[in-house]
Amino acid sequence: MLLIRRAATGYRDGQLSLPAGHLDGGEDAVTGLVRELREELGIEADPHSCQLALLMHSAPERRP
Template sequence: MPGERFRIAAAVYGILRADGRLLLLRRAGTTFRHGQLSLPAGHLDGGEDALSGLVRELREELGIEADPGGCRLALLLHTAPEDADDQEYFHLFFTVDRWTGDPVINEPGKCSELRWADPTDLPPDVVDYVAEALAAITRGETLALRGWVTGP
């Protein structure tokens, strides 16, 4: 609609590390990236700030309580729509340095496996844009773009 302010979808991702490894989960029971490995993540709810959404998602998916003071924004990934039914996204990747509890599969209908992986040698079935985001973070980038056509 002309004059309507643009809106963007936002998702948050938690990067949990222990003993030099990175926690991944295998998506299940969904049509989006079913069977692939990803980070614990989810969409923001309306009226919810990014940090609160991250803490909520980690509680829902892994049964842990993340300390908001131990969560730091590592990367903003801005993606173009992948197809006509998709929309633009802001993907907010946070490092999570402090949490209580042991990560478990807390939503078995959405996750079939938890795996601690070497961040320098990710499994080949990690969601492509998640792998790109992790590589950008390793390079020290704080903003990454994906799927945009630039230039004339």
Template structure:
């Protein structure tokens, strides 16, 4: 069983206010620094996907999500980006309710927050996040990114 395939799972929050999507500028992480992403992170062992989402969003942007307001919107399967990377499974949740005002919760990993138009995202939005946001807007629940056709 130790040779069984496993894949890291990331959870990502689609937080919308007044028609604008919350993004954060990555910094100091070594992965996609300088690009815009969503409040997100990897699941830890022993937590369900919504619990991981709630934890990551609280850490990254300081807001408390209402668990029942988190709806799975898009599942994204990304190929490895390099020889040292692994493929990932990303679960994007549309969140209809939270408390608190978004702020930078991890200044060593984020240099700024921006509310963007999800129908016209900025060019520096991470490419696989852009794919998921486009799919969310179109009502497509599954995206495959970076795989040879």
């Protein structure tokens, strides 16, 4: 399991988190995973070695 410590994002900075991101239009989950790992962490992953194990969808956070 890969965890990152959030920093300089303005959202839950200092907390441990799984790498996360958003899909670009029409992108499948594995393609999005590989892209986010490359963009956010500088990690190159082989899409053929990736297996989807968990998907979380959340609504936008709204401030009162």
